[in-house]
Amino acid sequence: MERRVLVAVFLSFLVLVLYQRWVGPQPTLDEPVAVEPAVLPSAPNGVTEPAPVVDTPTAAPAPTVLPGAGEVASPAGSDVEAASFEPVVSDSEPRDIIVESEFVRAVFANRGAELVSWQLKQFEDDIGGSVELVPPEVAPGQAWPFSLVVPEDPELTARLDNALFRPSSERLQLTADQATLVFEFEDSSGLRARKEFTFHASLDQPYVVGFTASVTTAAGAQPLTIRWGPALGGVRLGGSRMAMRQLPGAVLYGRAFEDGLLQEDDIYRAQPANLLERQTYEGQLEFVGVDNHYFLAAVLPGMRETRVDYSPVSVVGLDHDLVAFDLTVEPGGDELPVFIGPKDFDLLRAAHPDLVRAIDFGFLSIIVVPLHQTLRWIYGFVGNYGWSIILLTVLINVLIFPLRHKSVVSMRKMQELQPEMKAIQARYANLKATDPAKQKMNQEVMExxxxxxxxxxSGCLPMLATMPILFAFFRLLSAAIELRGAPFIFWITDLSLSDPLYVTPIIMGASMVFQQRLQPSGADPTQQKIMMLMPVVFTFMFLAAPSGLVIYWLTSNTIGIGQQLLTNRIAGPPRPHSVRSPAERLVKKIAEGGTEDSEPAGDGDAAKTPPKKKPRHGKGSRRGRSKGSQ
Structure with a gap:
């Protein structure tokens, strides 16, 4: 039984690793596009500005069209612009408006009043700059975040995207609790459009923006949808291969109709490769958005009845699709909170309690969440996530020490019983596997x-107890943004990435070998071979694992070695049970009146069987013989 359990545990771990490596979300290769991407000029401070609209329609990439949502802005020089009306309230020329706080540097283009840059100043990208959440690959003519779509009027949508909105401020530096930026546009046809953004500078909601929009024409207020342009940037695909890097995808939570079926309150996720040409959810939605491995952009309708359409979007220069969504809103309705930032547990909960569901901890969330909270609590004292992982590992091993001690004691008993077990197996060695007498051997062993x-x-119990924690740690280190770029000591500068020098995985493998040498040896040769192979397999697998996970496993092995040495010192050396050889048992049985053909019995049975009494040849017998002789 022990062998089967070990094999099952080993194969389960191997399947998990292989699934994360090869079956997890992977980039979808698109067919190469003949259109050359537009080169976007750089503005001061490294902010990317949208390329100016040119007069030749073929100079800009073709606009992205989301099915059922109406066309996006047409390139300049199109028939829509030629037929445009005289502006009444407008800006004189295209320009950018910068909003900056301690946490964010946002750039809005007055053309369309759309977001063209959202940089997180507290997070670095792969080249040392601030993480950019508006994909820089988005080209002119494609949808940008906070675009407005009039579903029944593609021409009006194009006019809104090309309109030069007049901003209420040229630059906002957030120092107070909040500040507001308003964009307005009006032309001679009676079209009036207004977008209002409210920014917060508070520490608990630095990534929340309040958004309202309205569009009216001579016919009255127009129904609107908010479009979030293609997904998010800030995805880091390099580093650890074992740590699954989630590509941009759709995420929403609420009670929604999905393809006409009412679902219970639940979280919905979809990668671009799994999305239909257009996937619609409608109902009471708590939040809708797009996310990637570490970041999230989500609108919070607050369980209002609404509808959202998700669509995959191909972007020139990327080898995988992105995701855009159109969210239906009430014209001139209440302010919609929009979260654009990291998947930090406290920040998400401050924005909305249900927003923490966007963090995908997998099926082991019941273990991952307490581990996450405990790790953060320890970090509050030590200030280093590497040492926090070590202290948390010590705490976990202290809690499972009784189980580990019981396992060692049981394995020692098994080692002491090896001679008797081998003796029982030797007596039945010549029997076939189908022989009913084999069942008796199993009964003797169990007895x-x-x-x-x-x-x-019991020898597998510590491993079975720690395996879920290992899987939970693996998921925690892969998903927790706190560990993104978190340094430990010396050469380990990012606990979410693998050890660049492979030092810790090799030491971990050596610790597994040393720990196995301290443990009582098992009787099953197959089990011993598996146990000898596991350090080699684990070492090779952990070469690509997040260094934080390797530190956890190495610390756990070190503590296990200490506990094993302590138990061995307390219990002393094993005392194997002595067993007579088959020849000795045969001589004893013949002496007791048995025969060679009698059924063999164990030493315990022989000890319990009383010896047969020998015939008495006492004085009475001799007297009888003397009397008869006389």
Whole structure:
């Protein structure tokens, strides 16, 4: 039984690793596009500005069209611009408006009043700059975040995207609790459009923006949808291969109709490769958005009845699709909170309690969430996530020490019983596997275990207890943004990435070998071979694992070695049970009146069988013979 359990545990771990490596979300290769991407000029401070609209329609990439949502802005020089009306309230020329706080540097283009840059100043990208959440690959003519779509009027949508909105301020530096930026546009046809953004500078909601929009024409207020342009930037695909890097995808939570079926309150996720040409959810939605491995952009309708359409979007220069969504809103309705920032547990909860569901901890979330909270609590004292992982590992091993100690004691009993077990197996060695007498051998072995209080499966209990924690740690280190770029000591500068020098995985493998040498040896040769192979397999797998996970496993092995040495010192050396050889048992049985053909019995049975009494040849017998002779 112990062998089967070990094999099952080993194969389960191997399947998990291989699934994360090869079956997890992977980039979808698109067919090469003949259109050359537009080169976007750089503005001061490294902010990317949208390329100016040119007069030739073929100079800009073709606009992205989301099915059922109406066309996006047409390139300049199109028939829509030629037929445009005289502006009444407008800006004189295209320009950018910068909003900056301690946490964010946002750039809005007055053309369309759309977001063209959202940089997180507290997070670095792969080249040392601030993380950019508006994909820089978005080209002119494609949808940008906070675009407005009039579903029944593509021409009006194009006019809004090309309109030069007049901003209420040229630059906002957030120092107070909040500040407001308003964009307005009006032309001679009676079209009036207004977008209002409210920014917060508070520490608990630095990534929340309040958004309202309205569009009216001579016919009255127009129905609107907010479009979030293609997904998010800030995805880091390099580093650890074992740590699954989630590509941009759709995420929403609420009670929604999906393809006409009412679902219960639940979280919905979809990668671009799994999305239909257009996927619609409608109902009471708590939040809708797009996310990637570490970041999230989500609008919070607050369980209002609404509808959202998700669509995959191909972007020139990327080898995988992005995701855009159109969210239906009430014209001139209440302010919609929009979260654009990191998947930090506290920040998400401050924005909305249900927003923490956007963090995908997988099926082990019941273990991952307490681990996450405990790790953050320890970090509050030590200020280093590497040492926090070590202290948390010590705490976990202290809690499971009784189980580990019981396992060692049971394995020691199993080692002491090896001579008797081998003797039982030797007596039945010549029997076929189908022989009914084999069942009796199993019964004798189980009776031996019961008599001495040994459990053959107890040796696996610590491994079975720690495996879910190992998987949970793996998921935690892959998903927790706190560990993104978190340094430990010396050469380990990012706990979410693999050890660049492979030092810790090799030491971890050596610790597994040393720990196995301290443990009582098992009787099953197959089990021993598996146990000898596991350090090699784990070492190779952990070469690509997040260094934080390797530190956890290495610390756990070190503590296990200490506990094993302590147990061995307390219990002393094993005392194997002595067993007579078959020849000795045969001589004893013949002496007791048995025969060579009698059924073999164990030493315990022989001890319990009383010897047959020998015939008495006392004085009475001699007297009888003397009397008869006389």
């Amino acid at each position: 031996l275990y019961r008599k001495h209080g040994a459990n053959p499966a």
